[in-house]
Amino acid sequence: MPEIPVEKQTILSYRHEPGSNTIKVALKHGAYDALKAALKLQPAEITEIVKQSGLRGRGGAGFPTGLKWSFMPKEPAPGRPHFVLVNADESEPGTFKDREIMRKVPHKLIEGTLIACYANHAHRAYIYIRGEYSRTYNIVAQAIAEASTAGFIGNNILGSGFNCEILLHRGAGAYICGEETALMESLEGKRGYPRPRPPYAVTYGLFGFPTVINNVETIASVPWIILNGAQAYRQWGTEKSPGTKIYSISGHINNPGTYECPLGTTLRELIDISGGMLNNGKCKAFFPGGCSTPLLGAEHLDTPMDYESLAAAGSALGSGGVMVMDESTDLVKIMWRVSKFFEHESCGKCTPCHQGTWWMTRILERILNKQASVDDIETLRDMASIMRGVCFCPLGDSAGDAVLSLIEKFPSELDRYLKFSADMTVSV
Amino acid sequence: MLSESLKEQIEELITLHPSKRAGLLMALHAMRNEIGYLTIEDLTELSSIIGESPAEIQSTANFYEMFHLQRPVKIRISACTSVSCMLRGCDEIVEYLKSRLGIGFGETTPDGLFHLEEAECLGACDTAPAIVINDKYFGNLTVNGLELLLNDLLAGKINIEDMR
Numbered sequence: 042m043p044e045i046p047v048e049k050q051t052i053l054s055y056r057h058e059p060g061s062n063t064i065k066v067a068l069k070h071g072a073y074d075a076l077k078a079a080l081k082l083q084p085a086e087i088t089e090i091v092k093q094s095g096l097r098g099r100g101g102a103g104f105p106t107g108l109k110w111s112f113m114p115k116e117p118a119p120g121r122p123h124f125v126l127v128n129a130d131e132s133e134p135g136t137f138k139d140r141e142i143m144r145k146v147p148h149k150l151i152e153g154t155l156i157a158c159y160a161n162h163a164h165r166a167y168i169y170i171r172g173e174y175s176r177t178y179n180i181v182a183q184a185i186a187e188a189s190t191a192g193f194i195g196n197n198i199l200g201s202g203f204n205c206e207i208l209l210h211r212g213a214g215a216y217i218c219g220e221e222t223a224l225m226e227s228l229e230g231k232r233g234y235p236r237p238r239p240p241y242a243v244t245y246g247l248f249g250f251p252t253v254i255n256n257v258e259t260i261a262s263v264p265w266i267i268l269n270g271a272q273a274y275r276q277w278g279t280e281k282s283p284g285t286k287i288y289s290i291s292g293h294i295n296n297p298g299t300y301e302c303p304l305g306t307t308l309r310e311l312i313d314i315s316g317g318m319l320n321n322g323k324c325k326a327f328f329p330g331g332c333s334t335p336l337l338g339a340e341h342l343d344t345p346m347d348y349e350s351l352a353a354a355g356s357a358l359g360s361g362g363v364m365v366m367d368e369s370t371d372l373v374k375i376m377w378r379v380s381k382f383f384e385h386e387s388c389g390k391c392t393p394c395h396q397g398t399w400w401m402t403r404i405l406e407r408i409l410n411k412q413a414s415v416d417d418i419e420t421l422r423d424m425a426s427i428m429r430g431v432c433f434c435p436l437g438d439s440a441g442d443a444v445l446s447l448i449e450k451f452p453s454e455l456d457r458y459l460k461f462s463a464d465m466t467v468s469v
Numbered sequence: 470m471l472s473e474s475l476k477e478q479i480e481e482l483i484t485l486h487p488s489k490r491a492g493l494l495m496a497l498h499a500m501r502n503e504i505g506y507l508t509i510e511d512l513t514e515l516s517s518i519i520g521e522s523p524a525e526i527q528s529t530a531n532f533y534e535m536f537h538l539q540r541p542v543k544i545r546i547s548a549c550t551s552v553s554c555m556l557r558g559c560d561e562i563v564e565y566l567k568s569r570l571g572i573g574f575g576e577t578t579p580d581g582l583f584h585l586e587e588a589e590c591l592g593a594c595d596t597a598p599a600i601v602i603n604d605k606y607f608g609n610l611t612v613n614g615l616e617l618l619l620n621d622l623l624a625g626k627i628n629i630e631d632m633r
Contacts, residue, residue: 134551134590172498172535173591175604208485211498214534216589230493230519232532248487291553291594298595332552364552364594378555382589388532 044314045277050301051265051285052258056145062180064187067148073193075264079156080201085115087160091263093271095283100128100219100256101330101359103282103348112243113161113251124252125157125166126228126242127260130212130219132171133331134382136362138287139257141299143170143177146261147184151207153260155193156267158205161253165206169228172213182209216386220434221254223388234390235434258287278304282347286358292327292365293319305345311363312342322367326451330359332379333439335446336372356446372454376447377405383440394437397428401444408458418455422448471514475503479518489519493529497536506537534589542577542584543629544622546570547601550587553594562598563587565612569619603629 048054055061055070064072079087092107117123127150131139142150154166170178185207188194196204210228212218218227222236225247246252262284266274275283282304288311291297295316302314308327312318324339329346335356337344344354351358366375384398404421407413421444428441447454471479478499483492496515500507507530509523516526530536548563567573570583577584593599596608600615607618621627 131592132590135553135594136590137592137594140592171592172533173601173604176606211494212533213494213497213536215532227494228491229488230490230529232529248491250487289594291597292556297553297597328552362594364556366556370556375552375555378550378552382551385589 044300044302045285051274052142052149052261052287053146053299053301056141061145062147062184064148064184064191067146071268072148072264073152073188073191075267076152076155076193077199079159079267080199080203084160084162087156087267090271091160091266094266094274095271095278095281096259096262096266096274097282097284097348098256099258099262099286099361101133101333101357103358106255106259109243109255110157110161110253112241113253114243117162117251121250122165123161123163124247124250125154125161125163126221126225126247126252126254127154127166127168127257128219128221128224128254129168129170129174129257130224131174131257131360132216132219133333133360133362134379135291135328135331135364136289136360137291138289138299138361140174140177141287142257142261143174143181147181148188149261149264150181150257151184151188151194153263154207155198155205156263157253157255157260159203163253164204165208167208167210167228167247169210169212169218169224171219172211175211178209178211185209215388216382217388217434217436220436223434224254225252232388234388237433279345279347279349281349282358286346286361288346288361288363290315290363290365292363293322293324293367293370294365295319305347305350307343307345308363308365309342311346312365318365318367320367322369324365325368325370326366326372328362328364329356331362332364332382332443333357333435334359335442336376336450337446338450355450372447372451373405373408373458376444377402377409379443380405380440383436383443387436387440391433391437393428394432394434394440397424397432397437398440400424401440405444408455411458413459415459418448418459471500471511472503475499476518479515483519490521493519493526494533497530497533501536506539509538512538543582545584545586545603547586547588547591549589549591549593549597549599549601551590553590554598557597559598561612562600562610562615565615566600569616605631 060066088110096106097103158166215233217223218233220235223233227233242252242254278284285301286304287299287301289299300314326336326338329351337356348358380402384402387395387398389395401424425441425444429438479496482495483489512526513523516523550559572585574587593608598610599608
């Protein structure tokens with residue numbers, strides 16, 4: 042299953058055309074045709090189509106999108122407006138596909154957002170873009186202005202009687218704000234501390250109102266599904282992971298970049314699509330979906346990269362931010378950097394995470410400095426095992442899982458450091 | 470003291486949402502764009518416009534990497550050292566920056582011109598190793614290329630104002 046032929050891609054089909062971000066080019070490629078079709082349907086019908094398509098959240102969690110939409114109240118209660126919130130806080134290391142969508146085909150995102158609003162009785166959508174993506178922000182802002190001028194955003198859109206506005210919002214450098222409840226806190230002008238769930242956003246979301254939160258890629262998948270139908274989306278992927286995925290691939294490969302492929306494409310195929318291994322190296326290990334997904338070894342080169350297969354392999358698809366490491370890589374050093382990332386990004390709200398991420402990083406530093414004993418590895422394993430299920434939000438879970446995957450799957454990487462220090466101790 | 474134009478922008482931003490507080494991050498961005506960094510005085514003034522305590526506003530600004538509560542520098546370099554950049558040689562880039570500027574991460578050159586910091590993943594992994602200078606991304610870096618870039622920046626051949 043190679044990369045889908047460009048003209049058939051559901052999201053990135055015209056990204057290589059100069060000016061692809063402009064409405065002029067977008068309209069040439071059918072932009073807003075799906076919106077026109079959607080406005081002729083009932084909101085509930087749209088949710089049903091999305092449900093039938095099997096589209097799953099592309100931000101990382103993979104929750105079925107149509108199902109999430111179906112949890113919203115059927116009609117807004119008096120004084121309780123509905124919102125759509127697009128999570129464009131893309132900060133998972135190795136992930137840059139939402140950046141690509143927003144910069145190259147922002148009208149796809151806008152169209153999907155409008156359809157999502159219509160389906161969920163929302164008249165305002167927020168797009169929260171990570172702060173560092175300042176040029177991306179400008180491009181999306183310009184696209185919104187174009188769409189407004191053309192009458193796709195605003196009052197009585199296309200004479201349908203449906204009103205909708207889209208507000209852009211910037212993050213300011215905080216990975217935790219990609220977690221949906223921390224994102225809401227941040228948008229509300231507070232520190233990005235996660236909220237307890239339940240209640241979920243569909244019940245108590247932005248400003249306490251019912252909110253649908255979806256990732257950029259998820260929303261950008263919707264127009265194609267509306268135009269071509271749920272069954273057509275299922276021509277790709279698997280029963281449980283239908284459709285296409287924009288994989289971000291980077292690391293020791295020749296052509297790092299984003300590639301829209303059927304879900305279930307293997308790493309071997311992805312490496313091939315991205316120009317092969319750098320310097321003809323051999324793959325030693327990879328993160329399938331950012332560093333929040335456990336490390337996998339080269340024995341998984343042919344594992345389909347879909348939600349269920351990667352879960353069965355002891356990892357996860359996550360954001361699909363694939364980072365490929367060849368045999369020259371020191372996995373302990375990589376895992377130390379990953380641990381340091383989680384330590385840095387821990388919001389501080391819950392003790393097991395802000396303490397756990399701190400301690401795991403300190404122990405990994407001791408290992409790298411060749412001052413660690415076998416006991417230290419056991420302490421590290423204990424800490425990493427405790428994190429899952431005990432921290433307030435998935436950041437802590439992921440931090441523990443990452444470190445555990447090194448200890449359990451690549452013990453020989455650690456042995457190298459220990460053996461050396463063992464050699465240096467002298468018994469007297 | 471916030472300028473009149475900033476105050477106008479802030480007033481507009483805080484009326485967009487069901488709560489005034491929700492305009493805070495965009496207001497802080499507006500201040501950052503105009504002033505470059507945030508003083509306690511400016512944050513206190515902002516807090517009274519929004520109607521929250523100074524402590525609330527300061528502690529919120531403090532949470533975010535991009536909002537700096539220290540003296541301004543002309544050229545802020547953030548070097549990504551995350552996984553994909555590590556795999557593509559960021560160590561060399563970082564070593565070069567440290568030795569050329571004579572400072573480590575989190576430090577400012579004595580003349581106040583450069584500040585160097587370590588960045589988490591910038592989302593530019595396809596162009597690793599990557600850095601940000603003020604707000605502008607630079608990728609596919611080599612030590613030679615970076616040397617030339619810094620030379621041009623210092624010689625005024627590249628406008629610092631374009632680093633947005």
